[in-house]
Amino acid sequence: MSNRGKEVTLATRGSDLAIRQSGEVTAALEDRRFSVELVEVETTGDQLDDALITELGKTGAFVRDLDRKVLDEEVDGAIHSMKDMPTEHPSELIVAGVPERASANDVLITPDGKPIDALREGAVVGTSSLRRKAQLLNHRPDLTVEPLRGNVDTRIEKLLAPVLQVEHEERTEEEKERKAHTGKKDSYEFPYDKRVEEWFDDLTEIQRRALEREIETEYDAIVLAEAGLQRSGLAHHVEYDRLPQSQFVPAPGQGALAVTTLDNELSRDINTVLDHPRTRVETTVERTILRELNGGCIAPIGVHAIIQGENVHVDVQVFSQDGSEHVSLKRDIPIQTHVTGAKKVASELADRGARDLIAAARKEMGVDEE
Numbered sequence: 255m256s257n258r259g260k261e262v263t264l265a266t267r268g269s270d271l272a273i274r275q276s277g278e279v280t281a282a283l284e285d286r287r288f289s290v291e292l293v294e295v296e297t298t299g300d301q302l303d304d305a306l307i308t309e310l311g312k313t314g315a316f317v318r319d320l321d322r323k324v325l326d327e328e329v330d331g332a333i334h335s336m337k338d339m340p341t342e343h344p345s346e347l348i349v350a351g352v353p354e355r356a357s358a359n360d361v362l363i364t365p366d367g368k369p370i371d372a373l374r375e376g377a378v379v380g381t382s383s384l385r386r387k388a389q390l391l392n393h394r395p396d397l398t399v400e401p402l403r404g405n406v407d408t409r410i411e412k413l414l415a416p417v418l419q420v421e422h423e424e425r426t427e428e429e430k431e432r433k434a435h436t437g438k439k440d441s442y443e444f445p446y447d448k449r450v451e452e453w454f455d456d457l458t459e460i461q462r463r464a465l466e467r468e469i470e471t472e473y474d475a476i477v478l479a480e481a482g483l484q485r486s487g488l489a490h491h492v493e494y495d496r497l498p499q500s501q502f503v504p505a506p507g508q509g510a511l512a513v514t515t516l517d518n519e520l521s522r523d524i525n526t527v528l529d530h531p532r533t534r535v536e537t538t539v540e541r542t543i544l545r546e547l548n549g550g551c552i553a554p555i556g557v558h559a560i561i562q563g564e565n566v567h568v569d570v571q572v573f574s575q576d577g578s579e580h581v582s583l584k585r586d587i588p589i590q591t592h593v594t595g596a597k598k599v600a601s602e603l604a605d606r607g608a609r610d611l612i613a614a615a616r617k618e619m620g621v622d623e624e
Contacts, residue, residue, distance in 0.1 A: 260287070260520070260523065262288050262289070262330045262520065263290075263291045263329040263330050263331075264276065264279065264292055264329060264333050265292075265295050265320040265323045265328075265331070265332040266293070266294060266295065266320070267294070267295065267296075267316065268295070270405060270406075270407065270486065271405060271406055271486050272333075273292075274486065274487070275333065275511055276292050278353065278485075278511070279353065279511065279513060282353065282527060282528055283527055286527045293328075293329050295319055295320055316334075316335075316338045317332075317334055317338055317339050318340075320333075320514075321343065321344070321514055324347060324514060325347065327516075330515060330520055331350065331513050331520075331521075331524065332513070332515075333512075333513055334511065334512045334513075334514065336352070336506075336507030336508075336511060337479075337508045339507065339512060339541075340550070342545070343514070346516055346517070347514050347516065348515060348517045348521055349512050349514055350514065350515040350520075350521040350525050350528070351512070351524045351525055352511070352512055352513075352528070352537060353513075353529075353530055353533070354532075355533040356480075356481035356485065356510075357484065358481070358504040358508045358509040358510075358558060359496050359499055359502075359509075360386060360478070360479060360496075360504060361494040361495065361497060362476075362477055363410065363475060363476050363483075363492050363494040364413075364474065364475045364494075364495075367494065368475070370495065370497065371394075373474055374474065375396050376397070376398055377398065378399075378471065378474050379397050379398070379474065379476065380399075380400055380401070380409065380412065380473040380475070380477070381402050381476065383477070383505070384553070384575060385555060385556055386502070387399045387575075388573035388574065388576065388580075389501065389502045389554070389556065389571070389573065390477070391576055391578070392501075392573060393501055393577075395578075402471075402473070406478060406483060406488060407486060409476055409478065410464075410476070411463050411464040412464075412469075412473060412476070413473045415467040416469055416473075418457075418461055418464050419464075419465060422450070425446060425453055426450055428446060429449060431444075458491050460488065477497070479509065480509070481508065481509035500569070502556070503558050503582075504557075505555075505556060506537070506540035506543070506555070506557040506558075532561055535559075535561060535566060536559040536560060536561060536566065538592065538593065538596070539559040540558065540596075542596035542597060543557050543568070543599055543603075544557055546596070546600030546601070547600050547608060547609075547612060549612045549615075553573075553611065553612040553615035553616070554572070554577075555570070555572050555573075555612075556569075556570065556571040557570050561589065562586070564589055565586040565588055565589060566586070566587050566588075566589055566595070567584070567585075568583075568584065568585050568587060569582075569584050570582065572603060572608040573611065575618060579607075581606050581607045581611060583599065583603050583606070585599050585602075
């Protein structure tokens with residue numbers, strides 16, 4: 255290709271997950287003889303405290319600082335998690351590349367792999383997603399949903415910490431008992447197959463960090479995106495159950511990445527290398543519906559699209575914030591007119607009550623209509 259040896263600089267957030275995601279993009283470009291330099295950027299979103307997470311989502315603070323680097327021509331492009339991207343962006347920018355999407359599903363992670371219906375009554379589930387909270391409460395109104403922030407490994411550590419710390423304490427006490435009975439002729443039997451030192455040596459790195467973590471909230475389970483879990487390299491270190499997509503419709507763009515650039519020759523080269531047509535169509539449908547509903551990150555909205563034959567099957571859920579009310583819709587729209595079809599789906603949803611749910615969510619969050 256004509257861009258053999260072309261150099262490109264791409265902005266990325268500095269979190270472990272962001273770097274791993276950027277590595278996927280880098281590898282694909284380098285396979286086509288690009289020379290890629292990643293530029294780590296600390297975004298406004300990385301600096302805000304947890305109390306501002308909803309406002310953060312509304313303003314796209316994880317995204318716009320990266321795109322500003324592109325607009326100022328300090329870098330050639332920026333790599334984003336698509337579900338974090340606002341549906342509107344500066345006219346000078348385009349989404350040059352949408353690589354093939356990973357899993358769009360959410361997963362429930364527990365210390366022992368329990369599915370959601372096996373959780374105890376009143377179980378504490380961690381998530382800071384308005385959508386996930388509403389879906390959880392809609393499915394299990396008895397659950398207690400508590401905020402959960404941090405990167406993927408931090409969230410898992412918060413889940414594992416109480417269980418591991420209790421086990422460590424119990425093993426330590428039994429080790430003391432074992433030593434106290436050494437040499438005595440009595441009926442004491444050590445209840446574990448390993449001594450505490452051996453048990454500790456067998457723990458994974460994330461489990462060892464959990465042992466040292468200060469516990470603020472004891473979670474019975476947490477909910478994460480399966481794609482983030484896989485990209486973090488932690489899927490084999492935890493027990494998890496994939497939540498049924500029919501009841502837990504993912505966020506628009508979940509599992510997908512996007513590379514934004516200025517509209518130029520480089521953008522067309524990147525598109526040729528990175529763009530996955532199927533993922534491009536599916537995520538365009540999802541984000542078009544989100545934009546038309548004007549929900550942003552204020553209202554709990556799930557949208558998932560998948561190409562089936564000559565149509566795009568769309569599944570949409572719009573909830574009240576407490577999950578007690580919802581509007582759902584499933585439709586098949588022609589691939590050839592998928593943008594127009596997505597707008598019609600959004601209009602039908604709005605007329606069936608989604609408009610009122612979104613307006614109520616905005617009012618509850620103190621956000622003016624846009």
